[in-house]
Amino acid sequence: MIEYLMDSAYYKSIPYLYEGMKLTLYITIVGLFLGFILGAFAGLGRLSKYSIIRAISTVYVEVTRGTPILAQVLFIYYGLTVVNIGELTSAIIAITINAGAYIAEIVRGAVHSIDRGQHEAGRSVGLTEKQTMRYIIWPQAFKRMIPPLGNQFIISLKDTSLFSVIAVAEVLYMGKQYYNATFEIFETLIMVCVFYLIITIPTSIILRRVERKLDV
Amino acid sequence: MITVKDLHKSFGDNEVLKGIDAKVDEQEVVCVIGPSGSGKSTFLRCLNLLEDITAGEVTIDGDVITDPKVNINEIRSQVGMVFQHFNLFPHKTVIENITLGPVKVKKISEEEAKEAALPLLDKVGLGDKADAYPDSLSGGQKQRVAIARSLAMEPKVMLFDEPTSALDPELVGDVLQVMKDLAEEGMTMVVVTHEMGFAKEVGDRVLFMDEGIVMEEGDPNQIFDDPQNPRTQEFLSKIL
Numbered sequence: 192m193i194e195y196l197m198d199s200a201y202y203k204s205i206p207y208l209y210e211g212m213k214l215t216l217y218i219t220i221v222g223l224f225l226g227f228i229l230g231a232f233a234g235l236g237r238l239s240k241y242s243i244i245r246a247i248s249t250v251y252v253e254v255t256r257g258t259p260i261l262a263q264v265l266f267i268y269y270g271l272t273v274v275n276i277g278e279l280t281s282a283i284i285a286i287t288i289n290a291g292a293y294i295a296e297i298v299r300g301a302v303h304s305i306d307r308g309q310h311e312a313g314r315s316v317g318l319t320e321k322q323t324m325r326y327i328i329w330p331q332a333f334k335r336m337i338p339p340l341g342n343q344f345i346i347s348l349k350d351t352s353l354f355s356v357i358a359v360a361e362v363l364y365m366g367k368q369y370y371n372a373t374f375e376i377f378e379t380l381i382m383v384c385v386f387y388l389i390i391t392i393p394t395s396i397i398l399r400r401v402e403r404k405l406d407v
Numbered sequence: 408m409i410t411v412k413d414l415h416k417s418f419g420d421n422e423v424l425k426g427i428d429a430k431v432d433e434q435e436v437v438c439v440i441g442p443s444g445s446g447k448s449t450f451l452r453c454l455n456l457l458e459d460i461t462a463g464e465v466t467i468d469g470d471v472i473t474d475p476k477v478n479i480n481e482i483r484s485q486v487g488m489v490f491q492h493f494n495l496f497p498h499k500t501v502i503e504n505i506t507l508g509p510v511k512v513k514k515i516s517e518e519e520a521k522e523a524a525l526p527l528l529d530k531v532g533l534g535d536k537a538d539a540y541p542d543s544l545s546g547g548q549k550q551r552v553a554i555a556r557s558l559a560m561e562p563k564v565m566l567f568d569e570p571t572s573a574l575d576p577e578l579v580g581d582v583l584q585v586m587k588d589l590a591e592e593g594m595t596m597v598v599v600t601h602e603m604g605f606a607k608e609v610g611d612r613v614l615f616m617d618e619g620i621v622m623e624e625g626d627p628n629q630i631f632d633d634p635q636n637p638r639t640q641e642f643l644s645k646i647l
Contacts, residue, residue: 311457312494312553316508316560317484326507330498 200378204369211365212386218279218361219348222286223294226347227340229287230294235324237299248295255292261353263289268357282354282361290347297339301332334405341398345391362386408433408564408595409454414463416449423449425619427463431564434593438606438627441616442642447599450616451566454597455486468563484512487557487565491572493549495541501528501552502537505559512560520559527555531585547578551585558589565589567598583609603647607631615639 196202236248255263264285268278276284305328313323355364366383370376409431416424423446431437439447452458454465456472456479464473472482496504505527506520515523528534531551541549550570557565567586571579583605590596590609600606606613606627613630615623615638623636631647634640 306492306494308490308492308494309496311488312490312496314480315455315457315483315486315488316556317480317512318508319480322511326511327496331496334498 200369200373200375201382203373204366204375204379204382207365207369208362208382208386211360211362212390214279214359215348215351215361216390218282218286218351218354218359219344222283222351223290223340223344223347225283225287226290226294229291231298233291233295234298235302237295238302252292252295255288256296260285260289260350261356264354264357278354278357278359281357282351282359285354286347286351289350290343293343293346294340297336297343298332300339301335302328304335305331337405338398338402341394341401345394348390349387408435408468409597410464410466411454412464412466414450414453414465415461416446416453416458417461422461423619424453424461427616427619427621429614429621429624431595431597433595435611436590436594436596436598436609437612437614438610439597439599439614439616440601440603440606440642441614441622445616446619447616448568451568451597451599454564454566455483455488457488480512484508484560485563487560487562489550489553489557489565489567489570491569493541493546493553493573495549495553495556497541500538500540501533501544504541504552505556508556508560524555524559527558528552530558530588531555532581545578546574547581550574550582554582554585554589564595564597567596567600569599569601571600571602601646603631603643615642617642 233248233251236244237252239245239248264281267276267284267288268281271281309327309331310323313327314320318326351359351361352363354361355367358364360368363383366379370379373379409429411427411429414424414427415422427450429437439450441447449458453460454467460473464471466472467482467486470477470482472479496507499507502521502524505524506517509515509520509523510517525534525537528537531554533548533551533555536544536548536552541552544552554565554570570586571582574582579602583602586596586598586605587609598605598610610627612624613627614621615630615634615636617638623630623634623639630639631643634643
């Protein structure tokens, strides 16, 4: 039994998948970081008092959420061939734009959920609109964003598997390469899933703890 | 100190304030009473522009605050506001709640702000709560912190929007006592309240509002003991 496991894809694919997982995590983390910045702007943009900013943010969010990420990445990869940015950059841009739209909704919801009285109290001691946002609304809203952001991390992590279509060497792509050579399709895919679960299950557990601690 | 001329406020088609004229002198305590929906809270909120004013003119200490050129933040920093639901900042300690305004608006140092805040906390009877978070305080304590937070900006006027309405009855007394002390020190105050005892004892003048206008105003004893307007009579007969 042990000999069988050691001699099959269950064991032998691990180094390849490990390499793939590093790239998966890299794309996810960089993409989510940039996506958070984009999403924060878009989310606050949707609450802006200027209708033009609201309109731009809304169009971005709705178009992105309304189209599949696979179409988005193909669009970025092939559609932007004029500038030939390569598959890794395309993948990061795709995650940034896609996650950014969902994060925009997370940011909007969290900021919106802060009691109006907080804003009024800030303004009534003389803080400007910006100061009120920075010192009073945002810190409270950010706490409420953490659980849904963790959720978005898990979603985006899994979304990166779609980038195998543009030959990004992430974990699913590495798995495919492996089983194309060895024909151990079933075993390799099991291991690919295990690699995802190694990241997602602990993330869920940590999130639940954080949620309890933050009391949100 | 405050002059209000023909103040109108509409929310969409709904006209809430239909022409209010009022005057508050320096060191005067004016209590605003009236049934719910009468516009008394809206009136108060117009005095520090938490609501934009539809028409009319409000002057505070010589500044026409309804002038669009006026620096709204500076005006607000000179007008303290105490809310029904306290609106303390839950992510900050009691002392941080109080020092935030002075540090960010008046640009004084943290230490200086702290030094100024501690006596204020003592004054509202919460000297030992400086490092507590609002969640650990009772409603009455929260409201007293909120009063200290407003006072830290050294306002010329204090506005109170039903400051005791959200409190358990046994906690009301402490808050009213703090307000009474303030009044005795000569603070100019406008108090929207349902505490008729407070209005009678501490108020220099009472405004009775109904349907968006000031129906009757006068000395508290006259309003409570000998109301002239039938609406005032009706309102007082229901609550006293």
